[in-house]
Each structure stands twice: as C-alpha cells, then as structure tokens.
Amino acid sequence: MVVRPLDLLDLDDLLSDDERAARALGRQVAADHVRPDVAGWYETSDPPIRDLALELGKAGLFGMHLTGYGCAGVSMVAYGLACMELEAADSGIRSLVSVQGSLVMYAIWRYGSDEQKDHWLPALATGRVIGCFGLAEPDHGSDPTGMSTRARRDGDDWVLDGVKTWILNAPIADVAVIWARAEKGVAGFVVSTDTPGFATREFRHNMSLRASRVGELVLDGVRLPESARLPGARSLMAPLSCLTEARLSIIFGVLGAARDCLDATLDYASAREQFGRPISGFQLTQAKLADMALELQKGFLLALHLGRLRDATGKPLRPEQVSIGKLNNVRESIKIARQCRTILGGNGIRGELPVMRHASNLESVLTYEGTSEIHQLSIGQKLTGLNAFSP
Structure with a gap:
C-alpha cells in the first residue's frame, strides 16, 4: 500500500476535528483561488492581491487566531495548519495572510486603542482593507x-x-x-x-x-x-513580539511548500521511466525520497509542539523557541525542494510543476523575519548566556 509522506507516522491522529477543519479550509481556498492561476501570476509577477484578499477574508483566514472584531479565534495550531495549506499553493499567498493577520492585525489587536481596534480590525479581517x-x-x-x-x-x-x-x-x-x-x-x-x-x-x-x-x-x-500612536507599544519589544507571532505561521507554512514538492516528485517518479522501469524503483531515488519524508515529518512534529506550547500558555513563544522552529523548518524545506529538483531532472524547471517556484520562494523565506544566522545566534545566546550579535 502506498502512503503519502505525512501519513507514514499517522500524524493526523494528533489533530483535533477543529484543527483538521482549519486545514481543510486552507486547502479548499488554495484549490479554488490560488492553484489554478498561481503559475501565471508567478510568470507575470502581477497577482490580483485585492481580489485574493477579499476571498481570503470571506473565508475568515485573516487574523483567524485572534478573538473579536470578526476574527474566528481558532487555536494557533489550527491557524498554522491553514497556513501550511496556503503555502503548499504558494509562499506569497501564505505571506499575505501572515502579514495581514500576524503582523498588522496582531499589532493593533495587542497594542492598539479601542478606537483603533474598532476602526481597523473588522475591515482588515474581511480583506476590504490591506x-x-x-x-x-x-x-x-x-x-x-x-x-x-x-x-x-x-x-x-x-x-x-x-x-x-x-x-x-x-x-x-x-x-x-x-x-x-x-x-x-x-x-x-x-x-x-x-x-x-x-x-x-x-x-x-x-x-x-x-x-x-x-x-x-x-x-x-x-x-x-x-x-x-499605538498606546500599548512602548519599546522595541512590541514589534519583535509581532514577529514572534508571525514566525509560527512560517514554521508551519514552509512545510506545505516542502510537502507539495515531495508530492509532485513522488507522482512524477512513479510515472517517469528510465532503463525500463519507473525511476521511483531505483535505490538512489528511494533513498532521497525516504530522507525527505523523514525531515518533513520531523518538521511537522516540531511545528505541532511549538503550536501546542503557544496554545497551552496563551503567551508568545520564547525567542529561542521560534528560532529553533524557523531555522530548522525553513532550512529543511528548502533542502527538500532542491532535492526534489534533482529527481525531476530537466522537467524540474518547468512552470507546470511547482518545485522550482517553491524553491525560489523559500529562498526569500530563508532570510525574511530573521536570517538563519540570526536564529543560530538566538539559540547560541540561550545555550551559552553570551550575546554574539555584536563584536
């Protein structure tokens, strides 16, 4: 019996019905409004962001982890799973949801006045305002x-x-x-x-x-x-806390891009024949597929653990915790995309397959909201007690 990568460990059994519903919502919105046209948007670099924002808002994906003001108030794990499905379609679309909900809306929701919240949050939640x-x-x-x-x-x-x-x-x-x-x-x-x-x-x-x-x-x-002025924001810790909030959506999201690469590659390798047999039947190919599936599952367990920590405490994760998540999951996801490209051969650069687009997008995710080096130093500081950010 053939199974997909995230089914090897029966990871679905770790999710609640509400979390599966949020994942299904993200997957359906991506299938209806992103996947049919995203290759063309990538080619022209002219996506219909305003139209997309209205659809994402209608589905309740903007600020879905916040409470009140038209927001759904779901768990961070549910939000992360929805982001994973959006990024499986394209990192840019997940980034749109992360920026709108975890940076802009969260900053106003946590640090804004009642008047600012009442004026901006409902409009941002619907996507009428970007x-x-x-x-x-x-x-x-x-x-x-x-x-x-x-x-x-x-x-x-x-x-x-x-x-x-x-x-x-x-x-x-x-x-x-x-x-x-x-x-x-x-x-x-x-x-x-x-x-x-x-x-x-x-x-x-x-x-x-x-x-x-x-x-x-x-x-x-x-x-x-x-x-x-945001009356509750009094130091640099305010914008940094917004980044901490947004990074959890990245930690989940990039796994969607990696999974989409691996799914496409598995399908391709099963159909592509060389030397009289599918290339998925060769030992070197299976070794690559096994290693990628292993890292994808480890990344998912890490994301799920961090999401559960956030939901259990109701407080932002510690800096080193989000650094571990972003450093590992983005780094491994881009490795998966690059490895998938090797299995696809020359066809890997074609727009009909998503792998090169995901690999290119992940190059940006690798450096935004903290480069790998910055996250390494965050972890290193916690391990040693010494600040290596400056000479």
Whole structure:
C-alpha cells in the first residue's frame, strides 16, 4: 500500500476535528483561488492581491487566531495548519495572510486603542482593507536596534521621517503599521497610506515571491495625531513580539511548500521511466525520497509542539523557541525542494510543476523575519548566556 509522506507516522491522529477543519479550509481556498492561476501570476509577477484578499477574508483566514472584531479565534495550531495549506499553493499567498493577520492585525489587536481596534480590525479581517508592517529599513534589517526612522513631537502631533524597505503589500496597502524611534523609545503608529508625505515604491523584477507585491515605504514629514500612536507599544519589544507571532505561521507554512514538492516528485517518479522501469524503483531515488519524508515529518512534529506550547500558555513563544522552529523548518524545506529538483531532472524547471517556484520562494523565506544566522545566534545566546550579535 502506498502512503503519502505525512501519513507514514499517522500524524493526523494528533489533530483535533477543529484543527483538521482549519486545514481543510486552507486547502479548499488554495484549490479554488490560488492553484489554478498561481503559475501565471508567478510568470507575470502581477497577482490580483485585492481580489485574493477579499476571498481570503470571506473565508475568515485573516487574523483567524485572534478573538473579536470578526476574527474566528481558532487555536494557533489550527491557524498554522491553514497556513501550511496556503503555502503548499504558494509562499506569497501564505505571506499575505501572515502579514495581514500576524503582523498588522496582531499589532493593533495587542497594542492598539479601542478606537483603533474598532476602526481597523473588522475591515482588515474581511480583506476590504490591506495592511503592511513597516519595521525593516535599508540599513537596518537584521538589527532593528539601529532604526533610523524618527517620530518627533510637534505640538499635539507626531511627525514621522524615514524609509522602510522590503515591505510586503507596500505598493497596494491601505494602512501601514510603522515603527519609529521616539524620544522615549520605539513607538508604533497606524498610518493611512493616503496621508500627505507618505509614498511607496514597488520593487519589480524580483526572482522570488513573484505572487506578491513588495516595495518600499517613504515617510517625509508625515504628520499624525496622537490618536494614530499605538498606546500599548512602548519599546522595541512590541514589534519583535509581532514577529514572534508571525514566525509560527512560517514554521508551519514552509512545510506545505516542502510537502507539495515531495508530492509532485513522488507522482512524477512513479510515472517517469528510465532503463525500463519507473525511476521511483531505483535505490538512489528511494533513498532521497525516504530522507525527505523523514525531515518533513520531523518538521511537522516540531511545528505541532511549538503550536501546542503557544496554545497551552496563551503567551508568545520564547525567542529561542521560534528560532529553533524557523531555522530548522525553513532550512529543511528548502533542502527538500532542491532535492526534489534533482529527481525531476530537466522537467524540474518547468512552470507546470511547482518545485522550482517553491524553491525560489523559500529562498526569500530563508532570510525574511530573521536570517538563519540570526536564529543560530538566538539559540547560541540561550545555550551559552553570551550575546554574539555584536563584536
């Protein structure tokens, strides 16, 4: 009897009915609204993000792990499983859900005023409004402590100046959560993108995440009232906690891309014949398939454990915990994609098969929201008690 990779250990038995339902929802939305056209979007780098956002919002996938304001309030494991199915279709679509729900909505949900929550969260949950999260800067990516964007007081208002870069949804966002250095630490602001002095620049000709819209935010004397500031955010720990929240969706999500590569490769290897037999019958091919299935299952168990920890405590995971998850699962997923490419041979680069697209996308996921090196140092600091981030 032939089984699929994640069925080898009967891992479905570890999931609740609600978690399976969330997974099925993500899979159905991907099948209906992403898979039929994603290869074309990747080729043209012109995905219909606004239309997709409405469909994702209608399905309740934006901020689905949050409570109130039209959000479903599901467990983090259920949210992660939905993200895994979305990323099995394309990393860019899962990234859209992660940024909207785990960065923009979570920042407002956790640190915003009642007025900010009432105004923005329901619209973001439905996808009628698209958000972006402005933390990374041209000269301060891995080191946000060097942030150069400034927020200064001018009477009762705030004035923001600075540049944020590699921001998903930047070219099309209606609202941005912007982090800036103020006199008393790092402050967060909810900024409508039609505010005078706010401009965007789209990055074109990217070779990865081409089913996304990515760009730069430029703030030139952006004047905001006090009501735009996130009152609960008082230090750099606020945006970092948002990243911790979002990384769990990555830890689950990348497994979807790896699984999709492995599923496509298994189907191909069973049908492709060389030397008078399917290539899946050769020992070297089976060794590759076995090793990839092993790493996929280990990654799933790691993601499930971290999700269960988050659900049991109701508190964000510790930095080293999310670092272990992101470092391992992204690193192993990209290895799986590359190994699948070797089995597919020349056909592996064709757009009809998803493997090269997933491999290319995972190159971006490998470095966003913390490079592998940064996560290694996070783990190393916890093991040794010594901070190796700076000389």
